Amino acid sequence: MMISVRVRAFARFRELFGERFEVAVPEPATIRDVVMAVGQSNANGMGELLDSGGRVKSSVIILVNRERVTGTHREDHPVADGDEVAIYPPVAGG
Amino acid sequence: MIPGKVRITRDDFDPGQILQEARSGTLGALVSFVGVVRDDGIERMDLEAYEEVAEVELARIREQAISRFGVSHVDIVHRIGMLKVGDHIVMIVVGASHRKAAFEGCEYIIDRIKESVPIWKKEYTAEGSRWVAGEHE
Numbered sequence: 105m106m107i108s109v110r111v112r113a114f115a116r117f118r119e120l121f122g123e124r125f126e127v128a129v130p131e132p133a134t135i136r137d138v139v140m141a142v143g144q145s146n147a148n149g150m151g152e153l154l155d156s157g158g159r160v161k162s163s164v165i166i167l168v169n170r171e172r173v174t175g176t177h178r179e180d181h182p183v184a185d186g187d188e189v190a191i192y193p194p195v196a197g198g
Numbered sequence: 199m200i201p202g203k204v205r206i207t208r209d210d211f212d213p214g215q216i217l218q219e220a221r222s223g224t225l226g227a228l229v230s231f232v233g234v235v236r237d238d239g240i241e242r243m244d245l246e247a248y249e250e251v252a253e254v255e256l257a258r259i260r261e262q263a264i265s266r267f268g269v270s271h272v273d274i275v276h277r278i279g280m281l282k283v284g285d286h287i288v289m290i291v292v293g294a295s296h297r298k299a300a301f302e303g304c305e306y307i308i309d310r311i312k313e314s315v316p317i318w319k320k321e322y323t324a325e326g327s328r329w330v331a332g333e334h335e
Contacts (some may be wrong), residue, residue: 197317
């Protein structure tokens with residue numbers, strides 16, 4: 105069973121992957137599944153999102169339904185059908 | 199309810215007017231910070247935000263400054279969109295009974311904005327464009 109997740113990307117990631125789009129991932133899905141699906145959509149994408157060990161880079165900020173997900177196990181955070189997952193690089197406002 | 203507001207806008211703002219509107223008989227100190235587009239050899243700068251989250255985060259920072267420093271007025275206005283050298287980027291006004299809390303609250307707010315509010319800057323030069331690196335890369 106596949107679920108559909110709404111993705112929003114900002115700044116450099118918006119230029120690489122698009123501003124708003126949907127990805128289909130198999131259930132039960134995690135942040136890691138979504139990040140992998142996003143990364144595969146661009147030839148340079150994986151290098152931007154994953155470190156040399158295959159982990160999601162700590163500099164990639166991830167929000168699920170507008171709440172930031174942090175911690176060493178954030179890749180395992182569950183994602184449900186219809187969720188909004190946002191990815192962005194470190195912020196630079198002010 | 200502490201007076202003041204949080205706003206993300208595509209329009210310019212008038213620092214004098216914001217400061218004037220913050221005045222009240224109970225405030226002994228008003229500290230303001232205005233961030234301006236600096237000429238680093240750039241022609242213009244495009245500011246992008248995750249607006250829904252940025253507004254919530256600005257409001258959260260405002261509440262934290264109020265509870266941490268006991269300040270009694272906080273305005274935060276942040277612009278997005280295309281700006282040129284000299285344009286206003288952000289304004290923070292913090293009012294308190296005494297100057298120390300107002301200074302500390304104002305510095306706390308700008309530091310937290312740079313750390314956690316989802317806003318990015320892209321600079322355009324004669325040669326091309328570049329994203330401004332965050333201070334918390």
